[in-house]
Amino acid sequence: MTTEFPKTFTFLNGRTVNRVGYGAMRLTGQPRNFGPFADWQGGIDLLRRARDLGVSHIDTARAYGPHENEKLIADALLRADGTYGDMFIASKGGVEKSATSITRDTSPETMKRHVNESLANLRTDKIDLYYVHAPDGTTPIAESVAALDEMRQRGKIDMIGVSNVSLDQVKEALAVAPIAAVQNRYSSADVRDAEQEDMIDWLNMKGIAFVPHGPLGAHPMKQGAAVDPKQALRALLARAPNVLVIPGTTTTAHLEENAAALAQ
Secondary structure (H helix, E strand, O other), X not given: OXXXXXXXXXXXXXXXEEOEOEEOHHHHOOOOOOOOOOOHHHHHHHHHHHXXXXXXXXXXXXXXXXXXXXXXXXXXXXXXXXXXXXXXXXXXXXXXXOOOOEEEOOXXXXXXXXXXXXXXXXXXXXXXXXXXXXXXXXXXXXXXXXHHHHHHHOOOEEEEEEEXXXXXXXXXXXXXOOOOEEEOEOOOOOOOOHHHHHHHHHXXXXXXXXXXXXXXXXXXXXXXXXXXXXXXXXXXXXXXXXXXXXXXXXXXXXXXXXXXHHOO
């Protein structure tokens, strides 16, 4: 029996993306590695193959690399006219990296600085979607989002997202600015959390995208999915029409398998 589901999702501002995107984190190593991916050209080729397969939603973050992941995406996908065309680029700020530590800082000043740094890395004037990467435990989510809303009103980002958050934090964020997407860990291989399930349905009613990170159950510090990729991705796509998956890989074969999850 074939499972039918929409192949695209349209954000509240009218922007439409394919529901299978690509999470680029692995292209510049694991979270505690630093510097560019050893095969920079290989990363460029993979991103361009994703584009050719119709994958339009590319997910990155200032912290990946750090900086290098966004720069790789620019090298691969920025067009001669200085735009990304139909590609939809999502990034994140609020995580600080050094050679010895990773810390969260979602203070308004840092969020605005990170947006500007991401703009420079991506060599663009506006980023399609920018997330609060993860609340820092000190700064209220409303303050972090208010800073991003200032950047949105200044034309530097188009939409705001929040990541690694509870439903209560989503509601706090919505009280100060429109939220386009929520990115939390969620997969068929993970133990299902009742609040997360409720969140997906609540967001769907609001027209807000839910973007699972780790959609194949892979641990972010390790390689490899815990489930059959196509089956797992299709299960998530069938879960609700607002679910957008962003599986990551460093191989063309796996990229093509993941992209095929949209095929009926």
